Amino acid sequence: MRPLKLAFQGLHSFRDPVEIDFVRLTESGFFGIFGPTGAGKSTILDAITFALFGRVDRTSALADSLTTGTDALWARFAFRLGDDVYEVYRRVERRGGGLVSADFYLSRNGDRFPLEGVVRLNRAVEELLGLSFEQFITAVFLPQGKFARFLKLRPAERRTLLAEIFRLERFGEPLYQSVRGKVQELTASEESLSRELAALEEVSREALEAARAELRALEERIHSLREEIGRLEERRRAADEFLKLFAEKENLASRFARLLGRPWSEDTRSEIEERLRLCERARELLGAQEERERVARELEEAREELAAATEELGELRRKKTVFEGEARKKLDALGSRERALREVKGRFAGLDAERVGELEERVRKLAAELEGMPRGEPPPFPAEILPEVEGILREATALVPRLEEFSKQVAELEREIAAAREGLSQLGRELEEREREHRELERAVSKREEEFERLRRELAAAELARDLSEGMPCPVCGSTHHPAPAAFPEEVDLRALETELGELRKKLREAREFISAKRSERTLAERTLAERERKLAELREQRASSEEGLSGLRARLPEGIRFIPWEELGERIRVWRAYLERERVAREREELRTELGRLERIWREIVEGLGEIYRPLTQEALKEWEAKVEGELRRIEEERGRVERNLEGFRERERALERRVSEVSGRVGELERNLEAAERKVELLSREIGIPPEGAAALALTTSQRELLEEALELSREIAAKSEAMASLGIADAGDAEEIRETYA
DSSP: OEEEEEEEESBTTBOSOEEEEHHHHTTTSOOOOOOOTTSSHHHHHHHHHHHHHSOOTTSSSGGGGBOTTOSEEEEEEEEEETTEEEEEEEEEEEETTEEEEEEEEEEETTEEOOOOSHHHHHHHHHHHHTOOHHHHHHHTOOOTTHHHHHHTSOHHHHHHHHHHHTTOGGGSHHHHHHHHHHHHHHHHHHHHHHHHHHHTTTSOHHHHHHHHHHHHHHHHHHHHHHHHHHHHHHHHHHHHHHHHHHHHHHHHHHHHHHHHSSOOOHHHHHHHHHHHHHHHHHHHHHHHHHHHHHHHHHHHHHHHHHHHHHHHHHHHHHHHHHHHHHHHHHHHHHHHHHHHHHHHHHHHTTOOHHHHHHHHHHHHHHHHHHHHSOOOOOOSSOGGGHHHHHHHHHHHHHHHHHHHHHHHHHHHHHHHHHHHHHHHHHHHHHHHHHHHHHHHHHHHHHHHHHHHHHHHHHHHHHHHHHTOOTTSOOTTTOOSOOSSOOOOOTTOOHHHHHHHHHHHHHHHHHHHHHHHHHHHHHHHHHHHHHHHHHHHHHHHHHHHHHHHHHHHHHHHSOGGGTTSOHHHHHHHHHHHHHHHHHHHHHHHHHHHHHHHHHHHHHHHHHHHHTTOOOOOOOHHHHHHHHHHHHHHHHHHHHHHHHHHHHHHHHHHHHHHHHHHHHHHHHHHHHHHHHHHHHHHHHHHHHHHHTSOGGGHHHHOOOHHHHHHHHHHHHHHHHHHHHHHHHHHTTOOSHHHHHHHHHHTO
């Protein structure tokens, strides 16, 4: 057997359908099923055994194998056996607290076997495989849990486990004891034959041959007698079987006679079968007659219902025609009234109550505003250029402070520059005086230094000359003749002279430092003065630019007001603006009065057109009339809706009646066809049976009568079967059987 495809659902943890294609899995050779514990590997094998044998080895009851929460289990398994492809299918369901077989089949190459029950299916599968369920799970599937145990056992334990798995226990100790007994029996037989052989060693060959011939003749005689005994035993057993069948037949015949009150015979059996056949056909004819009568009654009722529905539909259509005419007139009148009112409402659109009130309030406010406004005077130029003049004034007003600020800064810088120039001049004079004093100090220091050097040399020479005598070489000139030796100057204080020279030198340094500081100060003052002069030039340029801008702004003014100073021009603009604002308010008031007059004319036309008494246009009157018109329009809309709903009600009832007439008409046609078919069936059955329909009741049996005949027919069949079995035994009657039995007892 080679598996091809497996599909199942509802087994163990597989709640959803599962399908496995073994053909695809075996394309490359062998395959394995891998997964963690509890993944469902063994369930695949359980599905195969369930499909083949309707059993699962791992559970004691099949109901325990169903997935929790499910009520059905099915499996379909296709496999190849030889050149044929087989498919087996089973389905079981929970019913009444247990499992019942809901469906099953077994097919070969697409053709299903004719099976009458699950037992026949199990038997057919076992015949195909040549294995029972126990043999299949032993020879094909190694039970789960025993293989891991098998790998860890010692050799002796492994042999024991294999014997348990393959059920070899019966070949263990019992086989050993049986073989041992047989060996002992053969050994004893061998010893007996040896003793007999030893006793026959002295017999001659001719005697031995004669004994053997006699032995063969005896054996043949014994064989012949045994065959005769067998035939006689078979004859006796046939006689016993015949007598048993005869007794059973007599018992059945007695029961038959009690049921029908007459003895059994072949003709009686045929008569019963014919009577039952006629009864069944008569019952069919009666059923057909009842069906015809039922269809006839339903047809009559449907025709009456169709007539009533048709009459009701006609009456409704007459009423609908009358109502449609009245409704059309009513709707036309409502439409005319609605159009008139909507025209009035359209005219009311320009007479908004709030707007009228706002216009009246605005006119009053403008009048009060005019009373309190100054009159002003008209501008000497077109009013539309007043905003431009105001813009020019705003630009000029922005430039004038800048120009004044520039002028103020220029004047201040000019004063600062003048002061700086004066300070620089004073600093120059002071520096010049200090430089003059510095030159005098330099001359005094130079003179004192020369005098100090001279006196120092004179003192040094006098000091040398004081120790010099005639003939000694002069340390200065080297001469040994000293006609006029140097003498010490009189009243010379060289130390005081050196102190005075130091004081002069100190004053000279102080003068130099002062001059340097003053020169730096002058340089800084000159730079500051240059920066201020540069800034002054920039300010003068900015002031000139501002003056030029003001001149340009004044040139843009209308010619009649160019002479007016900027500060006075602002006041004049306010006077002109007050005059223009008063004119604008006056114009607005007149425009509002004109609009109110127009609305008043519209109001008069509306009121007079409706035939009402005229009242002046006010916000209250306008609101009152708007409410009246809206109420009338709502009433018209409601009345139109009511008419249309009534009309739609007629139409809906008409459609419902039309559907009802159509349905009943279709049912009448169907019933007429059914009645015709029922009549044909009654006629056909009447011809087949050969009796008129009214005679069917006489041939139809009651339930008890039919059950009695059926039981008698079953007894008749059993009696016939017993007779056939007795005839097959080759014994004429019970007397022959008794004679044979007594003869071979």
